[in-house]
Each structure stands twice: as C-alpha cells, then as structure tokens.
Amino acid sequence: MTPIQGYEHLTDAERKLFIFAHNKHLAVTDPKERDQYSLGNVVKVTPNPQEAAVDVQFQNVQKRQYTAKRTWY
Numbered sequence: 001m002t003p004i005q006g007y008e009h010l011t012d013a014e015r016k017l018f019i020f021a022h023n024k025h026l027a028v029t030d031p032k033e034r035d036q037y038s039l040g041n042v043v044k045v046t047p048n049p050q051e052a053a054v055d056v057q058f059q060n061v062q063k064r065q066y067t068a069k070r071t072w073y
Helices: 012-028
Strands: 042-048 054-057 063-067
Touching: 012 042, 012 054, 012 063
Parallel strands: none
Antiparallel strands: 042 054, 054 063
C-alpha cells in the first residue's frame, strides 16, 4: 500500500480520529462503493485544527472531513 500523504504530520489524537471515523465511514458505506473509500484509496490527509477535524482526499477526487465528533461530511 502506498503511504498516505500527510499522515506523518497528524498528531496521535488526529490519527486516532482519522482511523476511527474512517472505519465508521466504511461501515455505513454501500458495499458497491466501499472500495472507493478504502485506506488504499486515501491519497492525502490534512490536519484541520480550526475545525477540530482531519480533511481526507480519495483517489476518486472525493473529499471528506472527519470531525472530532467522529462524523464526516
């Protein structure tokens, strides 16, 4: 698997938030679309301390924001 750009710049708390919210995101995603959002398709993560979130970009050009409330949009 290709390393995720920016992951090394996340704090431990942001990494935990990313992993937890990502797993939750995959759990509710339609199985037909789930592969598009797998860890292997995450291109870049960026800390967003102003929003208490992590911004995530996928290979399919979709972007999501995983929030400290462990939700996403």
